[in-house]
Amino acid sequence: MAAEATVKQETHSANMWNGGKSPFNVSWGKMMMWFFLVSDAFTFSTLILAYGTMRHRFAEVWPKANDVFTHFPFYDGHIPLAYVALMTFILIMSSVTMVLAVDAGHRRDNKGVALWMILTIVGGFMFLGSQAWEWYHFIHGTPAGAYVMPNGEVYKVAENAYHLHHLNPPHDALVSPLHQVVSDKAVIADIKSKAEHIHGANLTRNEYGHPLFADFFFFITGFHGFHVFSGVIINIIIFLNVIAGVYKRRGHYEHIEKTGLYWHFVDLVWVFVFTFFYLV
Amino acid sequence: MADHKNEPHGYYTGDIHNQFVVEHHDPKSKKVIWKTFWILLMITIFEVGIAFAPIAHDILVAIFIVLTIVKAYFIIAFFMHLKHEEKSFGYTIILPFILIVYFIGMLITEGNYISMMGGIFK
Numbered sequence: 001m002a003a004e005a006t007v008k009q010e011t012h013s014a015n016m017w018n019g020g021k022s023p024f025n026v027s028w029g030k031m032m033m034w035f036f037l038v039s040d041a042f043t044f045s046t047l048i049l050a051y052g053t054m055r056h057r058f059a060e061v062w063p064k065a066n067d068v069f070t071h072f073p074f075y076d077g078h079i080p081l082a083y084v085a086l087m088t089f090i091l092i093m094s095s096v097t098m099v100l101a102v103d104a105g106h107r108r109d110n111k112g113v114a115l116w117m118i119l120t121i122v123g124g125f126m127f128l129g130s131q132a133w134e135w136y137h138f139i140h141g142t143p144a145g146a147y148v149m150p151n152g153e154v155y156k157v158a159e160n161a162y163h164l165h166h167l168n169p170p171h172d173a174l175v176s177p178l179h180q181v182v183s184d185k186a187v188i189a190d191i192k193s194k195a196e197h198i199h200g201a202n203l204t205r206n207e208y209g210h211p212l213f214a215d216f217f218f219f220i221t222g223f224h225g226f227h228v229f230s231g232v233i234i235n236i237i238i239f240l241n242v243i244a245g246v247y248k249r250r251g252h253y254e255h256i257e258k259t260g261l262y263w264h265f266v267d268l269v270w271v272f273v274f275t276f277f278y279l280v
Numbered sequence: 281m282a283d284h285k286n287e288p289h290g291y292y293t294g295d296i297h298n299q300f301v302v303e304h305h306d307p308k309s310k311k312v313i314w315k316t317f318w319i320l321l322m323i324t325i326f327e328v329g330i331a332f333a334p335i336a337h338d339i340l341v342a343i344f345i346v347l348t349i350v351k352a353y354f355i356i357a358f359f360m361h362l363k364h365e366e367k368s369f370g371y372t373i374i375l376p377f378i379l380i381v382y383f384i385g386m387l388i389t390e391g392n393y394i395s396m397m398g399g400i401f402k
Contacts, residue, residue, distance in 0.1 A: 022300075024368060024369040025302050025365070026366075028293070042380070045380045049380075049384060053387050085325075096313060099358075100313060106303065106309070250294055261360055264359045265360075275347075279328075279331055
């Protein structure tokens with residue numbers, strides 16, 4: 001009882017800050033990982049805020065995410081949000097396997113750590129594959145495509161405007177940048193004669209609307225995907241160390257915690273990307 | 281034996297600083313992990329579910345932002361264990377994000393001026 005009180009008193013006394021001990025009770029490496037994540041979170045915040053500002057500026061001609069990301073593997077139709085919800089589920093799941101690896105490390109269970117790490121790596125690859133699939137569809141676009149006027153206005157083909165489906169526009173109609181249905185045959189012919197017919201999106205053109213949408217999509221999801229990719233590489237290195245028994249010999253599994261922090265951060269960023277790119 | 285019991289449980293990091301880190305092991309940790317998982321999954325399903333509900337767009341956006349912050353809290357607090365770290369460390373990590381709130385305020389102000397001017401970007 002007395003000894004316990006002494007330990008408690010010492011933890012909260014000013015002596016903790018005199019050096020030789022960690023006042024935060026974290027190792028140097030773990031604290032630096034946290035500080036790196038804070039700086040990385042600032043980078044992602046500025047990217048998402050820049051996206052928000054431009055989206056607000058071009059609100060009236062900004063594409064609706066539900067018209068853009070409507071594909072699902074092995075299904076030939078429009079189901080918005082389903083695929084990205086699946087990607088979110090994969091990433092949350094891999095976060096769970098990661099935290100279970102950390103938990104196994106606390107119990108000094110080498111086999112458990114190895115098992116949960118390999119599942120985390122599999123989850124990471126599944127997410128990267130999903131992202132590649134989504135990029136592929138965004139870059140290649142729809143068979144119907146869209147018409148870009150010389151002044152940059154994008155006239156979508158009605159069948160690509162999912163949110164207009166309940167209005168049942170005629171199939172050969174066009175949708176103006178301000179989401180109005182253009183069904184007059186003479187006007188459509190005039191637009192088609194002046195405009196350029198494009199499919200999909202790249203850094204300068206976007207079949208779904210304003211090109212900045214594509215720029216931000218490629219940059220933010222690309223930057224996040226690069227984080228996932230480097231996370232998977234780091235996880236593989238740590239996994240190989242676990243197999244080789246490095247942490248068993250060291251007596252603690254703090255490295256799993258550090259990579260775990262990075263991996264959860266990647267999940268955390270995705271939560272924000274999911275909200276601001278797909279839901280809002 | 282009694283002395284050993286009173287010694288804080290932990291490990292030496294083994295790096296150049298070789299600090300002693302106290303470990304608090306929670307026997308219910310697995311339960312907390314799965315509970316957090318179900319909360320995150322349910323919130324995500326709920327978000328996808330109400331995305332097409334006939335709710336005013338501004339209210340929907342507000343709901344989504346609040347739920348995103350709730351999800352972020354659960355990830356940071358339980359998956360990243362920040363809730364179980366020293367309080368002073370938690371504040372060190374979280375308080376800098378006040379700057380981001382300030383930044384949002386600046387961008388909204390600036391964005392409104394850009395709109396008033398008819399846009400300097402085209």
